[in-house]
Amino acid sequence: MAGTSKSDDITLDVIAEHGISGAEYKIILDRLGREPNLTELGIFSVMWSEHCSYKSSRRHLGKFLTTGKRVIQGPGENAGVIDIDDGDAIIFKMESHNHPSYIEPYQGAATGVGGIMRDVFTMGARPIALLNALRFGEPDHPKTKSLVDGVIAGIGGYGNCVGVPTVGGETNFHAGYNGNILVNAMCVGLARADNVFYSAAKGVGNPIFYVGSKTGRDGIHGATMASAEFDDDSEEKRPTVQVGDPFTEKLLIEACLELMATDAIIAIQDMGAAGLTSSSIEMADKGGVGVALNLDKVPQRETGMTAYEMMLSESQERMLMVIQPGKEQLAFDVFEKWGLDVAEIGTTTKTGRLVLTHGGKTVCDIPIAPLADDAPNLNRPHTPTAPRDVIEPSDIIEPQDYNDALVRVMTDPDMTSKRWIWEQYDRHVMADTMDSSQSGGDAAIIRIHGTNKAIAVTTDCTPRYCYADPYEGGKQVVAESWRNLTAVGADPIAITDCLNFGNPERPEIMGQFVGCIDGMNEACRAFEYPVVSGNVSLYNETNGVAIPPTPAVGGVGLIPDLSLIKTLKGAKAGDTLIMIGETDGWLGSSIYLRALMGREDGAPPPVDLAAEKRNGDYVRKLIRNRRVSAVHDLSDGGFASAACEMAFSSGIGATLSNPSDLPAHAWYFGEDQGRYLIATDKNSINPILTTANGLGVKAQIVGTVGGDRLTAKDGFDVSLSGLKDRWESWMPTLMSGATETV
Amino acid sequence: MQTAVIVFPASNCDRDAAVALETHTGKAPHMIWHKDTSIPDDVRFVVVPGGFSYGDYLRSGAIAAQSPVIKDLKQKAEAGLPVLGICNGFQILTEAGMLPGALMRNAGQKFVCKISRLRLANAQTRFTKLYDAKHEIDIPVAHHDGNYFADDDTLRRIEGSGQVVFRYVDNPNGSRGDIAGIINQAGNVLGMMPHPERAIDPLHGGTDGSNIFKSILGSL
Amino acid sequence: MIARVYVGLKPGVLDPQGRTIASSLNDLGFEEVQDATQGKVIELKLANGERDLVKARVKEMCEKLLANTVIESYRIELDETEE
Amino acid sequence: MIARVYVGLKPGVLDPQGRTIASSLNDLGFEEVQDATQGKVIELKLANGERDLVKARVKEMCEKLLANTVIESYRIELDETEE
Numbered sequence A: 001m002a003g004t005s006k007s008d009d010i011t012l013d014v015i016a017e018h019g020i021s022g023a024e025y026k027i028i029l030d031r032l033g034r035e036p037n038l039t040e041l042g043i044f045s046v047m048w049s050e051h052c053s054y055k056s057s058r059r060h061l062g063k064f065l066t067t068g069k070r071v072i073q074g075p076g077e078n079a080g081v082i083d084i085d086d087g088d089a090i091i092f093k094m095e096s097h098n099h100p101s102y103i104e105p106y107q108g109a110a111t112g113v114g115g116i117m118r119d120v121f122t123m124g125a126r127p128i129a130l131l132n133a134l135r136f137g138e139p140d141h142p143k144t145k146s147l148v149d150g151v152i153a154g155i156g157g158y159g160n161c162v163g164v165p166t167v168g169g170e171t172n173f174h175a176g177y178n179g180n181i182l183v184n185a186m187c188v189g190l191a192r193a194d195n196v197f198y199s200a201a202k203g204v205g206n207p208i209f210y211v212g213s214k215t216g217r218d219g220i221h222g223a224t225m226a227s228a229e230f231d232d233d234s235e236e237k238r239p240t241v242q243v244g245d246p247f248t249e250k251l252l253i254e255a256c257l258e259l260m261a262t263d264a265i266i267a268i269q270d271m272g273a274a275g276l277t278s279s280s281i282e283m284a285d286k287g288g289v290g291v292a293l294n295l296d297k298v299p300q301r302e303t304g305m306t307a308y309e310m311m312l313s314e315s316q317e318r319m320l321m322v323i324q325p326g327k328e329q330l331a332f333d334v335f336e337k338w339g340l341d342v343a344e345i346g347t348t349t350k351t352g353r354l355v356l357t358h359g360g361k362t363v364c365d366i367p368i369a370p371l372a373d374d375a376p377n378l379n380r381p382h383t384p385t386a387p388r389d390v391i392e393p394s395d396i397i398e399p400q401d402y403n404d405a406l407v408r409v410m411t412d413p414d415m416t417s418k419r420w421i422w423e424q425y426d427r428h429v430m431a432d433t434m435d436s437s438q439s440g441g442d443a444a445i446i447r448i449h450g451t452n453k454a455i456a457v458t459t460d461c462t463p464r465y466c467y468a469d470p471y472e473g474g475k476q477v478v479a480e481s482w483r484n485l486t487a488v489g490a491d492p493i494a495i496t497d498c499l500n501f502g503n504p505e506r507p508e509i510m511g512q513f514v515g516c517i518d519g520m521n522e523a524c525r526a527f528e529y530p531v532v533s534g535n536v537s538l539y540n541e542t543n544g545v546a547i548p549p550t551p552a553v554g555g556v557g558l559i560p561d562l563s564l565i566k567t568l569k570g571a572k573a574g575d576t577l578i579m580i581g582e583t584d585g586w587l588g589s590s591i592y593l594r595a596l597m598g599r600e601d602g603a604p605p606p607v608d609l610a611a612e613k614r615n616g617d618y619v620r621k622l623i624r625n626r627r628v629s630a631v632h633d634l635s636d637g638g639f640a641s642a643a644c645e646m647a648f649s650s651g652i653g654a655t656l657s658n659p660s661d662l663p664a665h666a667w668y669f670g671e672d673q674g675r676y677l678i679a680t681d682k683n684s685i686n687p688i689l690t691t692a693n694g695l696g697v698k699a700q701i702v703g704t705v706g707g708d709r710l711t712a713k714d715g716f717d718v719s720l721s722g723l724k725d726r727w728e729s730w731m732p733t734l735m736s737g738a739t740e741t742v
Numbered sequence B: 001m002q003t004a005v006i007v008f009p010a011s012n013c014d015r016d017a018a019v020a021l022e023t024h025t026g027k028a029p030h031m032i033w034h035k036d037t038s039i040p041d042d043v044r045f046v047v048v049p050g051g052f053s054y055g056d057y058l059r060s061g062a063i064a065a066q067s068p069v070i071k072d073l074k075q076k077a078e079a080g081l082p083v084l085g086i087c088n089g090f091q092i093l094t095e096a097g098m099l100p101g102a103l104m105r106n107a108g109q110k111f112v113c114k115i116s117r118l119r120l121a122n123a124q125t126r127f128t129k130l131y132d133a134k135h136e137i138d139i140p141v142a143h144h145d146g147n148y149f150a151d152d153d154t155l156r157r158i159e160g161s162g163q164v165v166f167r168y169v170d171n172p173n174g175s176r177g178d179i180a181g182i183i184n185q186a187g188n189v190l191g192m193m194p195h196p197e198r199a200i201d202p203l204h205g206g207t208d209g210s211n212i213f214k215s216i217l218g219s220l
Numbered sequence C, D: 001m002i003a004r005v006y007v008g009l010k011p012g013v014l015d016p017q018g019r020t021i022a023s024s025l026n027d028l029g030f031e032e033v034q035d036a037t038q039g040k041v042i043e044l045k046l047a048n049g050e051r052d053l054v055k056a057r058v059k060e061m062c063e064k065l066l067a068n069t070v071i072e073s074y075r076i077e078l079d080e081t082e083e
C-alpha cells in the first residue's frame, strides 16, 4: 500500500526528534508488523507524548477520589460534571498554557482561555465563568513585566470578546518562575444534566464532521513541546505560534449549543493538543470503533499541507463530531448560518483502525487500541522531599516597628491588590456575577441564570508550602480551596486540578509530584471533595532549574439560596470580630518570614483535616443561620492580612486584640490553617461562642469593627486609607512605564 | 409593549439586554438577527447591545454597522423609533452615522472594567427624565474602545444643543469632555459606553441603570 | 492585483496609541523619538482589472468600511507587479 | 527625519482580522476581494541623523517594542524629505 511502506525518512534521528524511545519504537514495530511512515510516527509521537498520554503521571492520578454523590462525570472526559440540583449540571476544568505563554504571552494566554472553554462547551455547557491562576517570575526580573502585560491582555482579550465573565483567580510572583511562568485557566459551564455530551464515537458508518476554523501549520509539535524542558536552543524548536480567534470561538459556542439542542450529535470532541490526531483517536477508542478520514476534505488555510502537518496541527477553534446519519443537512445548515467552516471528512468504521487517505492514497493505517491503551505508563523513580525543621515563634525575633511589618506583609507581591489585572477583565457580562475579584473575596459567586441559587468558584495553591513539604502543601491546597468556598457560604462539591511541576525524569521532582498528589488526595477524601477533571503540566524547567511544585486547584461549590451569601465585605461599625480555629503562631514558610527577613525556610503549617472540616462546617452553619455579617478565611499573611482585607472591602477600620499568650508577630502573622475571621453583631456573640464550645471548635473574640484605622493594641496602628493606597499602588507602579516585547 | 434587541455575530450582551427589557416590560423582546432586512412593525423600542460584533476586527462596530438590519433601523429611527446603543451598540451607531463622533481606543490602551460614576449632563431627555439631575449614578463600564472623539465643531454643537447626556466623574478612557453618552438631535437615539442593563438588579451591579429603561418605556 | 490601503488618524485627532508608543520608546532610551503615530495597512488581494476601475472600487471599500472618515483618512496604492 | 515601520503577521500565522475583513467586503458586494491581511504602520518622527545609524536604531526599536518577532515581521522605510 502506498505511503505506508517503510520510509527512508525514518532514521534514528527522526525517531529521537519525535521523542520516541527505543523501547517505544519496538512497541510500534510490533503493533504494526512493519516500520511506520512519517505520518504514523508523528501520530504515535504525539499520542505517546507526556502531554497526551500522561505517561509519568497516570498511575498516580489514579489514586484520587473521583466519585461522590454529586459527581455525574469524573476525570476521563473533556471536563468534569457535577449535579447542582433541579436538573442543572456544572461542567468545569482547568488547564495550563505555560509554554506557549512564555514564548508569546498574549496569544499563549488567549489560546489557553479558548482551549479550556472548548473543553467545557464540547460537553454541552454554556461557559458562565472563567478564572486564571498565574505565576510569574520576580517582579524586577527583566522579562516579568512584558510577560504580565501580555498574559493579562491575552486572557482579557479572549474572554471579554467571547462574553464570558472572568471572575477570579490568583497571581504569584517568585524567582522560581523566572524562566517558566504558569498560566492556568479554568472555565465553568452550565448544562442540563440530561443533555451532557460525551466523546465516545458510537456506531459504525456514521459521518464525521469537522467544524470551526481552517487548519493551518500552527503549533505543530505543541504537544511534544509541552513535554520537553526549555534550554537555550528553544528558539529553534518554536512551533508556529497559534493565534486565538475569539470571534470564531463565540460563533462556535453558539452554533454547537444550537445543534446540541437537537438530536443530531452522537459524539463531540474539541481539537486540543495534537489536534485532529488526538481528537479522532480518543473518540474512536472510547467508542470502540475505527475511523476513516479523507484529509483532502479538511478545510485548509494554507496550500500544500502534508498529511503529517494536518494531523499534528494545533490550529485553534476546531471541533470534531460524529453526526447521526440523516442529520447531516441539519448540521451543515446550523454551522453555515454561523459562518463557520464545516466539512464531512470521514466515517466511523468497524476496523478498529485509523485510516487516512490523502491525494487518493492511504497515508496511514494503524490500529487504534495501542495508540491509546498501550501508551507508556511509567513508574518513574521518586525521592520524597526531605522534611524541614519546624520554626517556633521564639526562634524569630519580633519586629522593631509593627507598622512597617504590616506594610511589608501587605505589599508583598503576592499579597497586594490585583486590581491592575482584574480591571482588564469583563467581570459582569452575562449579568449573573454576584461577587468577583472586585471585592477581593475568597470565592467568586455566579448566580445560576434565572434561579435563586448560585455557585461559588475559586482557584488556589500555595507553592511555597508545596515546595517546603509537598505532602502537607498538597493537603493545604485542597483545604484552602474548600475553605474559600465555605467562607462565602457554599457547600464545596468538587475540584479540578492543574498540576504544574518540573522534569519528572528527576527523582526529586517526581517526589514532589507524588507527595503533592498524596496530600491532596488525603484532603479530598477527608472533605468528600472529589477531583472531577484535571491537567498535568511537566517539564516546567529551564536549564535544569525547576519551578516550585504548583498543583493548582479550582473548586466549585453550591449556594442553595442567594439570600444566604456572605462575603468579607459586610463588616459594620460595632461588629465584634471572632476568630474560628486554633492558632499556634506558625511562621515557617510564611509571608511574614519572606517579606521581613527574606527567608523562605521552615516547615509549612500542617493541616489538621478533621479540625479544618469541623471549623468549616461550623462557619457555614453560622452563615446559613444568618449569624454573621462578614466572613473571610485566614491564609497568606495570617490574621493581620485577613483583617486588613476585610477592612479594605468593608470600607471600615478595626481594632484587633491578642487573647493568646503568643508574641504579637506570631499571633498576627502566623499562618495556621483551618481558621476564619467573622464579624458579627453583639446579639450573636454568645450563641456563637457557646455553640462552638459544644462542638469542640475554638472560637475567640479578637477585635471590634469601627473607625478608619487598623489598630492592634500590642502591635500596629495605621490609617486604613494609607495602607490601602500602598496595597493598591504596588501593581500599577510595577507595570507603569514601557514594556518591551519578550 | 413589544421591544427588540439586535443580534450580531459575537454580540455578547444581547441576553443581558433582553433580560433588562423583559424585566421592565414583562414581555420578551424580539431577537433580531443582523441579516434580517427589517424590524417588525410592532416594535416600539430597540436596543443595540454590547459585545464584540465581528470580534471588533477592523474597528469596533464598523462591520456590524454595514449589516442589512441597520438600514431599516436607520430609517425607522429617522421616523422616530427610540433606539438605545450600549457599549458596542454605541460604537455601531456612530459607525452607522446615527450618532456623531467616534469611539477610539482607551487613552490607557487597556480594556477597562469598573463601576463608573456618571453625572447627568441632561436629565430632560426621554431616556433620563426619571433621574434627579443633581444625583450621580453608578453604572459599570467594560470596554477597550470607549474614548469618545468628535471634532471641535461637532463637540460645540452637541454641547450647545444638550446632546451630551452622561459624563464620567472619573474619566476612565480619555473621552473628550468626559462624555459617556450622547443623544441625537431628535432625541430618540441614545448611545452610551456604560452598561445600564448591568445595573438593574440589586444583587448585580445595583439599580442605577433602571431609570433609563423606565424613562424611555414610560414615554411610549 | 494587490491594493494596499493605508488608514491613519486625521491630523487633529489625538492618537493615544501613537503617544504611548513614543513615550515607551523614550522610556526605553530611544530619546531621538519626538513623536509617533500608528495607522493600519490593509492589503487586499483582488481579481485583476482595469487600473482605474479597481482604484475606484477600492475607494468605495474605504468609504464604506475600511476607514471611518470621521476620524481617519486613507491612501490607496495599487501594485500590479505582485501576483 | 521620518521613519515608517510596517509590521505585519508572518506568513502562515492566522490572521483572523484579515479574514473577517475579506469576508465582510465580499458580503458588501465587493466580490473581487480574494483575501485581506491587516498590518500596522508606525510613523516615527526622529531627530535627524546619519541614515545608517538611524536605521540601526529603528531596527532596535522594532526588535524591542514595535514588532512581536515571534509572529510578526517588519520593514523600515526612512524618509528624509518630509519633516
Ligand SMILES: Nc1ncnc2c1ncn2[C@@H]1O[C@H](COP(=O)(O)OP(=O)(O)O)[C@@H](O)[C@H]1O
Binding pocket: A132, A133, A134, A166, A167, A168, A169, A170, A171, A414, A418, A421, A422, A436, A437, A438, A439, A440, A441, A442, A443, A459, A460, A484, A635, A636
Ligand atoms: N489573576 C487574577 N484574576 C482575577 N482575579 C484575581 C487574580 N489574581 C487575584 N485575583 C483576585 O484577588 C483576590 C485575592 O486573591 P487571593 O489572595 O489569591 O485570594 P485567596 O487568598 O482568598 O484565595 C481574589 O478575589 C482573587 O479572585
Ligand SMILES: [Mg+2]
Binding pocket: A441, A442, A484, A633, A635
Ligand atoms: Mg481566601
